[in-house]
Amino acid sequence: MIDTVTTRSKLPWSDIGLLTTILFWALNMPIVKTAFTTMDPLAFNTARFLMVPPLILSIVYLLEKSLYIARKDWLALTLIGLIGVGGYQYFFVLGLNLTNSGSAALLAATTPIWVALWGQIRGTERLSRIGWAGILVSFAGVFVILFDGKAMSNDAIIGDVLILCSAVCWAYYTIAAKALLKIYTPLRITALALSIGAVPVLLLGAHQITKVDWSGVRLQDWGSMAYSVIFSITIAYILWYNGVSKVGATRTGIYMSLLPACGVVSAFYILGDPITTRDLIGTITIVTGLTLARRG
Numbered sequence: 001m002i003d004t005v006t007t008r009s010k011l012p013w014s015d016i017g018l019l020t021t022i023l024f025w026a027l028n029m030p031i032v033k034t035a036f037t038t039m040d041p042l043a044f045n046t047a048r049f050l051m052v053p054p055l056i057l058s059i060v061y062l063l064e065k066s067l068y069i070a071r072k073d074w075l076a077l078t079l080i081g082l083i084g085v086g087g088y089q090y091f092f093v094l095g096l097n098l099t100n101s102g103s104a105a106l107l108a109a110t111t112p113i114w115v116a117l118w119g120q121i122r123g124t125e126r127l128s129r130i131g132w133a134g135i136l137v138s139f140a141g142v143f144v145i146l147f148d149g150k151a152m153s154n155d156a157i158i159g160d161v162l163i164l165c166s167a168v169c170w171a172y173y174t175i176a177a178k179a180l181l182k183i184y185t186p187l188r189i190t191a192l193a194l195s196i197g198a199v200p201v202l203l204l205g206a207h208q209i210t211k212v213d214w215s216g217v218r219l220q221d222w223g224s225m226a227y228s229v230i231f232s233i234t235i236a237y238i239l240w241y242n243g244v245s246k247v248g249a250t251r252t253g254i255y256m257s258l259l260p261a262c263g264v265v266s267a268f269y270i271l272g273d274p275i276t277t278r279d280l281i282g283t284i285t286i287v288t289g290l291t292l293a294r295r296g
Helices: 011-035 041-064 071-098 101-108 111-122 129-146 155-176 186-209 219-247 249-271 277-295
Strands: none
Touching (some): 011 071, 011 101, 011 249, 041 186, 071 155, 101 249, 111 155
């Protein structure tokens, strides 16, 4: 069931912001993956999260002149930061390093499934039989992508599972802030969640970043990091929570169903990753399931 917390006149702008976010993320996967040839994934993640909190906190203070959050809301915000940002980033970069960008985009698109399941657990969403059928169909599509006839223990399969774990964390990030976004602006919640999430990211990658041969980092790798920090994290995260605050978690999550097509195409053009029949079948199955879940 879709939350309707915005007026009709504002809805198109929220949708445009969410579409822009999906485009940023579709390009982000192959762009970031190119940097992994010279930097360890955790080192790359650590380096960019040294930049993100100062940048976004400065933007918030400049625009809002305050970072205040009531004491009673800090626990919820901390969990959002640790799980939705820290957990997501950890699983995502490790998974992306092991699997191809196209598969990562396809599996990240399962976010609406996990949003629905988180909603069931939290008691904020109720699915009909059609909705549950949609979730089962989507999981069938996930299986198609995961199972390619090779040993289930290979790096690509492990990477795919890690991307699925990141999707679960991102679903939590999407749905858990619903109450907070009724009190605070999307910009403030995003900034503080990113700053809290940066703590485990920095701790987990502190050792790896000391091993980087910075003289071997190419200019294009710095460009990849800059793109990721500015567009894929700072701007995209703000637009995402703006979408949640305007049209609700369920409808916002549904936009992830657009990521497979965009992600596979960007991976094909940027990295030369092949578009396989398995990817096409998995995409069609997942999107079909998401459509059913949306109606349920």
